[in-house]
Amino acid sequence: MRSDGPKASLGLKISAAAGLIFMIAPLLLIFVYAFTTEEKSYQWPPPGLTLKWFEVTLNRPDVWQALTLSLQVAAISTAIALVLGTLCAAAVSQSDFFGRETISLLVILPIALPGIITGIALRSAFSIAEIPFSFWTIVLGHATFCVVVVYNNAVARFRRTSKSLIEASMDLGADGFQTFRYVILPNIGTALLAGGMLAFALSFDEVIVTTFTAGQQQTLPLWMLEELIRPRQRPVTNVVAMIVVLVTTIPILAAFYLTRDGDQIAGSGK
């Protein structure tokens, strides 16, 4: 069994390490910039370090409003996506019906096509149907592309949940709802939680579709986009960027721990 303890060549090790550093280092840089004393430029190395900008950011109502809106939108979109994604996954894994492939494609489409297409399509549909932009138009867009994340996680888990477990429960006299409550739900629970967290992270971060479906309201990514195009308050942006990195890291770590026993890895098909 030669392949049990193969040694990677040095070249491979170096290129893999360089690749990982390329991926991680820019994110770490954000953490340094959050403490810089420099206000007017992106000067490196930072001339000095300070905690002042954290306080300034905490006292900014616009940042708080954007953050609250983002959290609300993400929570509601995730809830909708959880229901729709689970239903879809249950149906697809239940049986081999006609058009099953089409349904998988339909679910994946919102994320496979460029976001700008989803965004502009929704926007033109809203204008045709004369729906004014609101909190709910943002949610409508987000839930549509969050379904796929929940679906991917749930479908993988359904596949691994043995059919005989469900049959045993029915044989023992449980009805469909009891089986769902006591057998299926505990089995798919962690996958749903993982999918839900990733959906939350996805929605919390979404900007491309949101630019088309939001009216006057600003989600946190929209606030950041504004700052990126016309930088006015670089220090505050630095701090917000750092907070966003932290906020999105938590669900990813949690989803990782929830699904690490499974062979199917959470979010592998973002």
Place this chain on the structure above:
Amino acid sequence: MTTTALAITERRPGLLGWLSDQFWRHPGMFVLLLLTPPLLWLGIVYIGSLLALLFQSFFAIDEFSGIVDYSTLTLKSYAELLRPANLDIIVRTVVMSALVTLASAVIAFPIAYMAARYVRGKWKALFYLGIMLPLWSSYLVKIYAWKLILAKEGILTWVFESLHIGFVLDGILAIPVIGGNSLSVSYIGTFLVFVYVWMPFMILPIQASLERVPVNLIDASSDLGATPQQTFRKVIFPLALPGIIAGSIFTFSLTLGDYIIPQIIGSSRLFIGQAVYAQQGTAGNIPLAAAFTVVPIVIMGLYLWMAKRQGAFDAL
């Protein structure tokens, strides 16, 4: 088989019990019931919007009043796509997407290879997080980080100058077309950020396909006298190709439709996404914007069709 099993037992009491029995007897109806809400949502909200958009591309805008004429169907917007300025935008975007995809594959492959075949235990978890954190962290924050890196006073200039090779950077920036005043307003900058943001999507499919390469195939290859390089070229790489193609679907499609990265980091020359954005926003020419969105849809359709023929969907 199941219906007969239930027939000898008593009916379940109550409405819920009755429902539950019905679901068991008619699995088709149950599946249909499960599918109705998600299909209604995706069908109405998503497919409906897409069709509405496509439909709009067949109307034309009145050049003087700027009002869309809904009375006649025309291909005028598509003809407008073929104007040199618009063709330029399309070619530029496709070339950029292809280059980004190529670079992503080159960078992602060693990482995926290492993660799939060599690292074990604790290292495997670390590798996994090292891939997932950048993949899932905020899109805008990633761009912002690169704005910091590529800025004239930023870290990259500082590194070059600390190493006393500032002239290399100046030399690169002096290259016509892809160079510019500073990295953050050049094609090189746009390219780097595209690669950074979309490359992580390449790793997981490649890793998945590499993990599926049976170990005994590799052993057989070396038993038959192949050098490790030959084994890689003749056995491992062809089997990993569907994974690379699957990953390239993401990198290609995501680059094709992006309008934020080239807007923030890059020269002022437009990409398809920016053209769509400008046409629907400031220009108010929805038909042309809709026609522009058809371009990535068609390109991605062709791409997906080719990928499917290569068996890339099994690697997703």
